Amino acid sequence: MKVSLFITCLGDAIYPRVGEAMVRVLARYGVSLEFPRVQTCCGQPAFNSGYWQEARASAKTILDAFEDSDFVISPSGSCTGMVHHYPKLFESDPVQLARAERLRDKSYEFTQFLVNVLGVTDVGARFPHKVTYHPSCHGTRLLGVKHEPMALMSHVRDLEFVPLPYAEDCCGFGGTFAVKMADISGAMVSEKVDHVKETEAEVLVGLDMACLMNIAGNLRYRGEQVRVMHLAEVLAEGAGLA
């Protein structure tokens, strides 16, 4: 059984601690992750901007990287969601299309794998903090990841959960959108942070580092001290694995 880690660009370059936390949590259940070094980016920035030719170049590295994996686990609903778009990218190429469909079917976002495949909802963590949660759009709407993080958080001891008002609203990241439409994106992230502040949470948890980088960026810009963490980090830290 080959279980591979799809680290994603942000996970590799900016937030290596998230990948580490995932590896440690999964290792606890005997999952031996394999890390194919040829992987790069899922191609989402190009795909979403309409540059499908360029997106195919990225996609192919991912198809190659995970060719013989049985399970592909990523810390991002958005990047896993992008893999779900691959068949569209290769519609007119039967060989690549078959590979794309295979990869789609074996790709999982971290909590999907932990909860739905391994059947784990209690990692034995304790995290004595007030926590709120931002459900990222692509994870919830594209992959349908909704109950998994809730199940995991509800089993963390001493974690005080405060629902985030208008949680399902986009944080305004949207990849190149944040650059092309900076003012609209800025207004959206500011509103999101207003809602985070309303909860008076100490920690904001999410499942996608792109969104969390966006929200954290605005929190820091405004001098807010709210800690921003991937759920994998909460679980690892809470279980004494960090």
Next chain:
Amino acid sequence: MADIKRDAAVGAATGSGSTRAEAVGSESLPAGAAAGETLSEERAVTAGAASGSGDAPADPAHAAWLADMERASRAKQVTFMDGIAARLRHARTTVKPEQPMRGAPDFWRAFDWTPEERIERFQANWRSVGGHTERVADLDAAGRFIAERAEELGARIIVRQDQPELATLGLEAAVPQAEVSVWNSDGDVYWKARAAEADIGVVLADGALAYTGTVVVRSAPGKGRSVSLLPTVLFILIPAERLGTRLGEALVPMDEAGREALPAGVHFISGPSRSSDIENDLTIGVHGPGVVYALIVG
């Protein structure tokens, strides 16, 4: 009460007589015993009247122009439909295609309430949108109720549909200070204007649905569309046995009866006219009646 005050203010602003809506709706009649009278089915008015019966234009030049338009339109129809079929990349579909899903889901068709539940839910829905509703034992009681309200309102003009059930209300005698007109009963009256100046309209529902709190009224020579629309205050009488549960109970029979059985207007009314277009502030009675009574009879 806020709503009713609003009704009153709108009524006053329209200048429609001495309408004092705040006096209305504060009392209620006890729900009556079983209906003493049977409400007869509405007369069949649609047969033969349905097809192509817009009034023939008096002006022959206009008629000729319409005929020209018609010829051009029929020719255009062919190319228009051919164009659609070509875009859809199939030959013109001339046989009714198999429709994989038609109408509401099966579980919904099986859904029904008991007669008592229907009344309860209908009234709850009607009230929730700012309508007024009462149960009355029979048509006599309904007539008395309307007369009392008409007196409170100081109504001067009442228009009612031309239906035997409404004739038995005896409004002419019961509201002596008001002029009671029977829709379309006199060829010399401009009926739309009459309805527009009326303080009160009285109609009999052809059907009603509890789930959405909706009344169905069908147009006919004796049943003006204006009567349920133009007066400031509207009374709708709903014979209890005509109250169903789901919207589909009124819609499916329209298909079954077919095109030729349909009147020009079938109106589904679910409460008073309303708008939230100004700063989301709910306003009642913006074009249609602001005070609407649904009287469940029997």
Next chain:
Amino acid sequence: MSAHKGRATVKERAELALNDEFLVKAVKFTTERLRNGKKNASAEHGNWEEWRERGRQIRLHTIAHLDYYLNLFVDNARANGVHVHFADKGEDAVAIAMDIAQRKAAKTVVKSKSMVSEELHLNHALEGIGVEAIETDLGEYIIQLAGEMPSHIVIPAIHKNRYQIADLLSEVAGERLEADTTILAGFVRKKLREKFLEADIGMTGCNFAIAETGSMVLFENEGNARMVTTVPKTQITLMGMERIIPSFEDLEVMATLLPRSATGQKLTMYMSAITGPKRTADADGPEEMHIIIVDNGRSLQLGDPEFQELLNCIRCGACLNACPVYRHIGGHAYGSTYSGPIGAVLTPALNKNIAEWDDIANASSLCGACYEACPVKIPLHDMLIYLRRRKVETGNGKAIETAGMKGFAALTGSSAAMKAALAIGKLGQRLVVRGGEIRTKLGPLKGWNSYRVTPSLPRRSFRDRWEKLEREVGGTRPQMAPDMQRRMEEIVKQREQGGGGHGGH
């Protein structure tokens, strides 16, 4: 026309809107109320997903056989005594409407809300031949007085406050009206009553047209659409060619989806099914009735697998209320008749001028809230990407972005290239990193850093740390529990047997 006219791009118009405090507040407040209303109404009704799927299937089927159903509708409407016309383009529809108005020597036309009429800019054309066209929906009347476009499909004057409205109406009244909703609405009721009674023509849109009976159906709350179809002697209905559904039985599904999605109501106060002109012995209703069936770019979507579903739209506005971008910038920033997510796709699709309108397609974070809210499940978030792709494929991409994306492909096409780039990045950031953060507003980070702080690249990336990490956890990793092992094997086996995927769409 619009307050934002003259601003070339969505970005510029959005900037104006974002700085209009009342606008932002009003739009947020209203869309908030509407989307909560929708959520409650759909939850209260229950089985919402099943109703949605039902609605989608009915619309898909009708559009897939539009030649049959539209033709059937036309034949039946004619049999009902309606004069039916076809307009390939907007101008054709305008010409037909003007022809009828001139034939009827009409002085005034009273109109109920019609997005098609907005799309054709019909009022302007009618005024050109001396016919007064009066919008009678309260919100539409207000924006007509202001000389603006609707900024929301359902709440056209969402962007105006009561003081602005009082100013507009006071001018009509010739006296000072208090900025009180009841007084203002009362004035409009009185004023428009006169207009309804004296108008020569009533003009409407069409929510649904029933193919099997030739009937047209209107949903409304105010009663003005009933006025327009009851009082004037001539009725003209403008109808998009895709408004068809087969039967009244199908209308039950649409009547379940539309009001709940639009305003959170179980049903609008009025739903009217109009089947032909008045019968001879009737004392009200139009004597002459025309229906103008409008294409104006709609047929371009037929047979296009990526955009045909656009024709399923029932114009409820739920996607506007759900859209975080719309909520921040309002409708006028979209610069066209249709705003919000549906407008961002529909406008370029109807006009087939992707290059010109792609700007709008960029004003989305692709969050998918529109799709989730849509009662007939139109994948608007995917369509926005298709629009962007078509612009690129037709060679209309911005030169700088095209160059950037080529670079992106070169980098991400090889892990070695990406690693090298990362190394350069780490070196380069030394110039700007302060305390682990980047705050500079110069260069490419200007937009981003106007609202945020950028994290710096850590010294060692994940791939740099991998070997050490693997050694560390490898030493303590237990054997996997047999049940987990079994489950994983089972999943792989199912997949091989063609069991396909899990989750997602």
